[in-house]
Amino acid sequence: MSNIIIVQCMSTGINYVQDIIDRNHNPIILELKLQNDSDEARHYLEEVRSCYDLIDNDFELIYEKDSYEETLEMVKAYDPLLIVPGTEEGVILATKLSNDLNLLCNPIENIDAMTLKDEMHNRLAENGLRYIKGSVVKSVEEAIDYYEREGLKKVVVKPVYSAASVGVKICMNKQEMIRDIDELFSLKGVYGNDINGILIQEFIDGVEYVVNTVSCKGIHRVTTIWKYNKVNTSEGGHIYDYDETVDELSLGESELVEYAYDVCDALGIQYGPVHGEYMVDENGPVLIEVNCRPHGGNLEANFLDKISGQHETDSCLDSYLNPDKFNHERKKKYELFAKGVIKSFIVPKDMIAKSAPIENISTKLKSHYKTMITQITEVQPFLKTQDLETSCGDVYLVHEDPYQVYKDVNLLRDIERKAFQLVLSEEDDNEIPVEQDEIYRDIESLCNQATTYGTGLLVTDNVFEDLNILQVSPENIKELNGKFDCVIVNLNKSLLDIQDYGTVSIFLEILDKVKVGGLIIVPKTTYEFMPNSRVGAEALIKSLDLKIELPLHHMPRMIIASKR
Numbered sequence: 001m002s003n004i005i006i007v008q009c010m011s012t013g014i015n016y017v018q019d020i021i022d023r024n025h026n027p028i029i030l031e032l033k034l035q036n037d038s039d040e041a042r043h044y045l046e047e048v049r050s051c052y053d054l055i056d057n058d059f060e061l062i063y064e065k066d067s068y069e070e071t072l073e074m075v076k077a078y079d080p081l082l083i084v085p086g087t088e089e090g091v092i093l094a095t096k097l098s099n100d101l102n103l104l105c106n107p108i109e110n111i112d113a114m115t116l117k118d119e120m121h122n123r124l125a126e127n128g129l130r131y132i133k134g135s136v137v138k139s140v141e142e143a144i145d146y147y148e149r150e151g152l153k154k155v156v157v158k159p160v161y162s163a164a165s166v167g168v169k170i171c172m173n174k175q176e177m178i179r180d181i182d183e184l185f186s187l188k189g190v191y192g193n194d195i196n197g198i199l200i201q202e203f204i205d206g207v208e209y210v211v212n213t214v215s216c217k218g219i220h221r222v223t224t225i226w227k228y229n230k231v232n233t234s235e236g237g238h239i240y241d242y243d244e245t246v247d248e249l250s251l252g253e254s255e256l257v258e259y260a261y262d263v264c265d266a267l268g269i270q271y272g273p274v275h276g277e278y279m280v281d282e283n284g285p286v287l288i289e290v291n292c293r294p295h296g297g298n299l300e301a302n303f304l305d306k307i308s309g310q311h312e313t314d315s316c317l318d319s320y321l322n323p324d325k326f327n328h329e330r331k332k333k334y335e336l337f338a339k340g341v342i343k344s345f346i347v348p349k350d351m352i353a354k355s356a357p358i359e360n361i362s363t364k365l366k367s368h369y370k371t372m373i374t375q376i377t378e379v380q381p382f383l384k385t386q387d388l389e390t391s392c393g394d395v396y397l398v399h400e401d402p403y404q405v406y407k408d409v410n411l412l413r414d415i416e417r418k419a420f421q422l423v424l425s426e427e428d429d430n431e432i433p434v435e436q437d438e439i440y441r442d443i444e445s446l447c448n449q450a451t452t453y454g455t456g457l458l459v460t461d462n463v464f465e466d467l468n469i470l471q472v473s474p475e476n477i478k479e480l481n482g483k484f485d486c487v488i489v490n491l492n493k494s495l496l497d498i499q500d501y502g503t504v505s506i507f508l509e510i511l512d513k514v515k516v517g518g519l520i521i522v523p524k525t526t527y528e529f530m531p532n533s534r535v536g537a538e539a540l541i542k543s544l545d546l547k548i549e550l551p552l553h554h555m556p557r558m559i560i561a562s563k564r
Contacts, residue, residue, distance in 0.1 A: 001026050002081035004317075007094040008032045010051040012294045013086030015301040015313040017055050023317065026060070028078060030071075032089060033064045035193050048087075064093070072100055082320050084272065085293045091115055095292075104320050106292065110268035114292045117160050118199050120267060121287065127266040129259070130286045134201035136160055143181050143200055147174055154203040156238075157181055159195045167195070168387065170203060170238050206281030208288070209246070209253075211260040212295050212312055213274045214326070216319040220264045220274075221330035222257060223312050224295070224304070228277075231346070239385050240344040242409055243297070245307055247336045247402065252280060259285040273316045297342055297394070303369055306398045307340040339402040341367075343412045344391040345423055347382045353424035354379050355501035357531060358395070358415070361422060364508060364543045365408040367399035382424060392424055415539045419532035422539055425500035442523050443467070446488050446555075453519060454485030459510050461494045474506045483515040489522045495529040503530055504540060511544050514563045520546065524557035534559065 004020045006013060009029040020027040031048065034041045052061075062078075065071040075083070075097055083103060085094040092115060098105030106114065113123040124131035133150070137143040147155065157180050158168040167184055171177040181198055208228040213220045225246035230238050246253065260276050267274075267290065275295045277288040294312045304311035310329070318326045345358070353376055362371045373393030374380065383390045395412055399405045415422050443458065447469045450456035456469045457480075463471050472480055474494055489510055495503050507530065514520050520541070527537040538548055541561045549560040 003028050003078045005030050005075060005078065005080045005083045005094075005097075006086040007083060007090030007097075008048065009086035009090075010048045011087055011296045012299045013090075013313065014051050014055050015294070015299075015311060016084065016086060016317075017057055017059050018301065019311075019314045019317055021057055022314075023321065025081065027057075028060045028062060028080070029086070030075070030083075030090075030093075031061060031063050032093065033066070041193075068096070072097060076101060082317075084316065084320075087296070088115075088291050088293050091292050104271050106270050106272065107268055113267045114269075114290065115161065117158060117289050118197075120290055121201075123266050124263065124287060127262075129262055129266055130284065132201045132204060132286055132288070134199050136197045136199050137181070138197055140178055140181050140185075143177060143198070144174070146200055147177060150202075152200075152202060156201045156203050157184065158199050158201075159184065160197040160199050161193065168238055169235075170232060204279045204281055204286060206279040209256060209278045209280060209285075210243075210295065211257060211276045211278060213260060213264060213276065214312070214315050214319045215264060215269045215271055215274070216323050216326040218265075218270050219327075219330070220261050220269070221326070222260075222334060223273075223310060223315050224308055224336075225253070225257070225334075226295075233384075233386060235386060239346060240388055240391065241346065241413070242341055242343045244405075244409075245336055245340040247339060249334070252284070256280055256285040259287075263287050263290065271319055273312055273319075298372060299342075300370065300396075303340070303396055303398060306338050306369070308336050338398050338400050339367075339405040341397040341405050341409045343395045343397065343409050344388065345373075345393055345395075345412075345416055346385045347390065347392050347424065348420060349384050351382050351424065351426055352379050353382055353392075354427040355425045355499045356393070356423065357421075357425055357501045357504040358393075358412075358423045360501060360504050360508065361415070361540065361543045362395045362412070365395075365397065365411070366545065367397040367405045367408045369396040369398045371395050411539070411542050414542075419536045419539045421500060421531040422504065422536055425531055427499055442525060443488065443490050446521055446523065446558075450486040450488060450521075455482070455515075456486045456488070457482075457484040457513060458488045458490060459513075460490040461492060462490075474510070477506070477509050477513070480513060482513070483518070484513055485515055485518045487511075487514045487518070487520045489520070489526045491526050492529050500531040507537070507540050508544065511541065511546065514546075516563050518563050519549075520561045520563070521555075522559040522561075527559060 003026045005028045006016045007030045017027045083094045083098045085091040095111055099108040112119040118136045121131040135146045155171050155177055169180040171180055184195055184198055210226040212223045226243050227246055228243055229241045231241050232238055264274055273294050275291040278285050279288055301311040356373045359371050359373055362368055382392050385391050397405050397408050447467045458469050458471045460471055522537050527534045530536050546561045546563050549562055
């Protein structure tokens, strides 16, 4: 059984472990040492190690030594069949070790073009390909000089070596550029590294894509194509809204794929994966940057298999170990079996959250695959989203029907914009007065009308002795096995003492008690106690694919919904 070493294994790269075992090889993870003793570096190492908990199989863990020579000798003793990077930070060491041990890999002389955002564009220019004009500056003064000399207006600034859009800023003018560059020089990079150089580039306005490829002996094939949907922040951030698979090529997208092949050729890619990010405008495609490792975003193998019948780490191993399979797959048509979307949540402000109701809501969506939200113990601080690192989490959607996926992601986007308390809840104190006489009048009237629909259910805080309808308290709703033609919700006092996550859980349980074709009625005296009030209640109704009906003239302050 041969050893295969994964350098810095995290995110989608953890899929390598199972894939290596499935090929009857032994997976070994080589963890990189801290770049320094900064808080950022320690936090990044914690993120790396948290990924080990997601790996179901046994693996051997080894650690980078103080010197490269010591690390090389340690790795050499394992007599590895292959060394692959599990994430962006592992590319340099994996390539260097592979070259020194004469393993299949990319030439070490191409490493700068593979990892440094300025050098990859220099390589494109040398090969006559379209590139983005830019310059690396070491100070604000150098930045001003370049900006004025080139007559620039709108620009993008980013660290030369980084990942996950950390530090990427869109600057509308010189003043914003000065502000953002000055701030970047005072920060640490995503790996805790010092930021010594910042790349200034002209801004290209277009549609952003990802073309994921794997290569074997310098021949490239596409695994998946994704389209990014991003939004700009007032501070100049360019942040992820949602990513979606490109299911079949539209106008101009075949040219994008050809350009992606040309980029791989220009960078000298011989083996393994390239996660390439591209912008397409009226002049065609142009590279933003490449990452010579698997697509990030914590994409599980099963999620990718549902989409395309393959997953990238396994396809990558084919490029090294099974050229016949690689070439067989390369000649197949590009065909996806399901639509995939990753919705990244945008935190609108700095906040302290006490629960994440979206964890409960998202699982009700028909295309739901997985939800990953930053874990909240008691209270958890969140920063306003400025990049991928400051998103509070993701929902992964996949379904054979693209319409269903778009329907679900649009609901998540509506909740994010209009009812964010259903994503992360600050648990604000609710001091709305409870007027029991008013509540009784509304509920009595509703219950009298409910009998015209057939079987009725009243879910209520207080049992009303003189109402001719089945009544149940919220804590006993799970014990009720029946489905009803009309369900009325009367909850107010009971919602004051539980977290929003609990309110959401109870409400979703209630909605499940209505028959197909039946109605559910939520009066104001209930929805005003719910997260984001009426809009929040409507969001929960939509998450179960119920239909919100037109309000009736003589039934004011009511949400009426039906089950299809």
